[in-house]
Amino acid sequence: MLDIQNVSKSVDGKPIVQDIQLSIQKGKCIGLIGPNGAGKSTVVKLISALEKPSAGQIQFMGKDVQDWSVKKLAQHIAVLTQEGLAPYPITVYDAILMGRYPHLGFFQRESKRDYEIVEEVLKITDLTEFRDQLLDTLSGGERQRVAIAKAMVQQPELLLLDEPTTYLDIGHQLNILKLVQDWQKRDGLTVVMVLHDLNLAAQFCDELVLMDHGRVVRVGTSEDIIAKEMLESVYHANPEIIRHPKTNIPQILL
Numbered sequence: 001m002l003d004i005q006n007v008s009k010s011v012d013g014k015p016i017v018q019d020i021q022l023s024i025q026k027g028k029c030i031g032l033i034g035p036n037g038a039g040k041s042t043v044v045k046l047i048s049a050l051e052k053p054s055a056g057q058i059q060f061m062g063k064d065v066q067d068w069s070v071k072k073l074a075q076h077i078a079v080l081t082q083e084g085l086a087p088y089p090i091t092v093y094d095a096i097l098m099g100r101y102p103h104l105g106f107f108q109r110e111s112k113r114d115y116e117i118v119e120e121v122l123k124i125t126d127l128t129e130f131r132d133q134l135l136d137t138l139s140g141g142e143r144q145r146v147a148i149a150k151a152m153v154q155q156p157e158l159l160l161l162d163e164p165t166t167y168l169d170i171g172h173q174l175n176i177l178k179l180v181q182d183w184q185k186r187d188g189l190t191v192v193m194v195l196h197d198l199n200l201a202a203q204f205c206d207e208l209v210l211m212d213h214g215r216v217v218r219v220g221t222s223e224d225i226i227a228k229e230m231l232e233s234v235y236h237a238n239p240e241i242i243r244h245p246k247t248n249i250p251q252i253l254l
């Protein structure tokens with residue numbers, strides 16, 4: 001579904017990402033990990049066509065993302081940043097309904113089906129009780145849940161998440177990632193997410209892409225990537241690796 005072919009990006013002659021090659025299959029959850037400044041957010045911006053590669057191209061559903069119109073692309077790709085939704089004084093319901101805009105024609109009002117979709121998503125995301133509350137009165141965790149709900153009504157095939165759990169406590173971090181994982185399994189959604197928390201990345205992603213200094217260092221499962229030597233060489237840290245007692249997935253102890 002997504003093919004990143006020899007993509008590089010430079011700004012003012014400074015290379016930010018270099019020679020990225022990645023093929024992402026439909027229905028997979030891919031975790032982009034790596035130290036600060038590795039180029040993870042830039043890759044997300046390139047995939048969403050927010051930035052243009054200096055070289056190479058990104059094919060989404062067989063067509064270069066740069067050749068898609070903004071509206072068409074928004075019908076297929078939803079993007080969520082760590083800031084989530086801006087805290088405007090609009091209701092939760094209206095904020096979520098805005099996710100339907102890419103599917104509406106010019107001057108076209110929402111149809112019965114659009115409202116039904118919002119109702120379904122309010123239930124799935126457990127936001128029904130908040131429907132009339134103003135966005136700027138919600139907690140950070142609740143607002144991030146609304147951002148996921150808005151992305152859900154957009155009905156994309158690909159969801160891009162840049163550090164969706166940054167400002168959240170552990171309960172809300174798990175809640176958001178579980179929502180995304182359930183959605184992925186339910187609808188065959190493809191997910192690319194930047195995560196700093198390697199333990200969460202190992203638990204929620206099918207595949208990890210480890211980046212450093214603008215390059216992809218390694219692509220693999222958590223078994224391949226969450227390994228002592230790998231993390232020492234990229235993060236310059238000396239973590240202990242243990243196994244999750246329930247899932248047996250490798251986890252890091254600092």
Ligand SMILES: Nc1ncnc2c1ncn2[C@@H]1O[C@H](COP(=O)(O)OP(=O)(O)OP(=O)(O)O)[C@@H](O)[C@H]1O
Binds near residue numbers: 011016036037041042
């Ligand atoms: N528009 C820009 N102009 C100049 N430098 C940029 C620009 N955008 C990104 N960079 C630089 O490119 C590098 C990669 O940035 P990017 O935000 O993609 O990294 P990241 O892996 O997401 O980092 P972090 O984990 O800290 O968020 C950084 O050194 C950053 O300063």
